[in-house]
Amino acid sequence: MNRTPLQTATLKVDAATIRAYAELTDDFNPIHLDADFAAKTPLGGVIAHGTMSVCLLWQALFRSFGDRAFDGLDLDIRFIKPVRIGETLLAGGEPGAADGCFDVWVRGDDGSDRVVGTLRPAAGR
Amino acid sequence: MNAVAPSAITFDDFRPGTVLGETSEVVSDTLADHWQRIFGRRADDGAGSAAEGASLAVVLMMRAYLRVVTPRPPGNVHARQRFALQSPPRRGEAVRSVVSCAAKEMRRGRRYVDLQVQGSGDGGRAIYTGQLSLIWAA
Numbered sequence: 001m002n003r004t005p006l007q008t009a010t011l012k013v014d015a016a017t018i019r020a021y022a023e024l025t026d027d028f029n030p031i032h033l034d035a036d037f038a039a040k041t042p043l044g045g046v047i048a049h050g051t052m053s054v055c056l057l058w059q060a061l062f063r064s065f066g067d068r069a070f071d072g073l074d075l076d077i078r079f080i081k082p083v084r085i086g087e088t089l090l091a092g093g094e095p096g097a098a099d100g101c102f103d104v105w106v107r108g109d110d111g112s113d114r115v116v117g118t119l120r121p122a123a124g125r
Numbered sequence: 126m127n128a129v130a131p132s133a134i135t136f137d138d139f140r141p142g143t144v145l146g147e148t149s150e151v152v153s154d155t156l157a158d159h160w161q162r163i164f165g166r167r168a169d170d171g172a173g174s175a176a177e178g179a180s181l182a183v184v185l186m187m188r189a190y191l192r193v194v195t196p197r198p199p200g201n202v203h204a205r206q207r208f209a210l211q212s213p214p215r216r217g218e219a220v221r222s223v224v225s226c227a228a229k230e231m232r233r234g235r236r237y238v239d240l241q242v243q244g245s246g247d248g249g250r251a252i253y254t255g256q257l258s259l260i261w262a263a
Contacts, residue, residue, distance in 0.1 A: 017163055024159040025187040030199070041200060050203040051187055055164060055180040062176035063169065070175035075208045 006102060008092040009059035013048050013083055021052050047082035053106040053115045056091040060104075061121055069121040075104075077117030083108060093119060133198040136236040136261045139226045145240075146193035147223040152181050152214045160184070178213030185214070186242045186255040189222035194240065200262035204237070207258075211251040218246045227256060236261040 011017070022028050027049055030037040038046040054075070061069045083089060083106075093104035096118055106115035157173075160180055166172045171180075186208070214220050227239040238261045244252040 011164070020159065020163050024156065024163065025184050026191055027187060049187075050206065051183050052163075054183050054206065054208065055160070058176045058179045058183075059164060059171050062171040062174055067175035070179045070210060070213050072212070073179075073210045075206070075210075077207075078205045079203055 003095045004064075005095070006060045006093040006104070007063040008090055009056050009063060010091075011052070011056050011089045013052070013085060013087050013089060015085055017052075018046070018048055018085060021049050025049060025051070043082055046085045048085070048087075050079045050115075053077075053079075053083065053089065053091065056089055056106060057093075057104055057115075057119065060091045060093065061119070065121060071122040073119065073121045075117065075119050077104065077115050079115055081108070081112065081114045083114050089114070133196045133263065134194060135198065135263045136229065136238065139229045139238055139261075141226050141228050144223060144225045147221060148185075148189040148192050149219055149221045150185055150188065151219050152178070152185070152216055154216065156181055156184065157216060175213045178215070179210050182210060182214055182220075182244060182253040183208065183255070185220050185222055185244055186253060186257075189224055189242050189244075190240060190257060193224040198261070198263035202260040202262075203257060204260050205258035207256040209254045211253060212246075214244070214246055214252050220244050220246050220252055229261075236263075 018032055035046050087108045089106055091106045093102035096103040102119045104117055104119045105113050108114050161172050164170055171177050222242050222244045225241050227241040229238045238259045240257045242255045246252045
């Protein structure tokens with residue numbers, strides 16, 4: 001069993017990144033794009049799209065195993081804290097308790113988790 | 126701010142086990158270019174790789190959800206994401222994404238809705254199964 005941590009991937013999340021991701025996904029929810037609207041919500045400001053972090057995890061996985069990691073995989077994550085505009089995200093993971101699984105995370109500038117969960121890639125089996 | 130349009134889909138409207146609709150979309154050069162604008166165009170960024178394909182599978186899931194489940198009340202929160210990738214979609218492949226309501230539940234005063242999106246490609250080959258857990262706003 002592979003006990004090596006995943007290689008990491010980073011992404012600077014600025015307004016242009018969020019706008020580009022909105023165009024990619026067709027998700028123009030004002031919570032992602034309208035500072036005035038977002039400020040009045042319980043989240044208190046603009047946040048990035050959650051699945052942006054999934055794409056970053058895929059980059060970390062690709063750097064670790066290449067294309068073969070994507071020949072069947074299972075991901076289960078929770079979005080536990082919003083990603084704010086201006087942050088630089090870091091995605092990675094460590095081998096988990098279950099054979100072939102990784103405990104994955106995406107962290108913000110302050111080092112706290114934004115996304116946590118488990119990933120079972122084909123290459124880890 | 127939290128006013129709900131009369132036609133917005135509410136928690137009460139969801140019926141677990143029912144198909145809500147479907148989309149069909151080609152994994153186009155335009156989508157790939159959009160992804161590369163954000164995540165990079167170099168080989169070690171994953172440009173043109175299975176990582177790009179896996180990302181575009183996630184993108185297709187989101188686009189299907191957003192097109193089928195509309196109009197939505199403002200303020201929904203994406204709480205959890207499960208995603209099984211059977212095989213990354215290929216550039217130029219048409220992917221059919223079927224959106225259904227998997228479950229709904231009130232928990233600690235919050236309205237949780239689980240939507241399943243199942244993607245299949247050429248010849249019906251399995252691409253992905255995504256399950257979005259959303260805290261529904263109304």
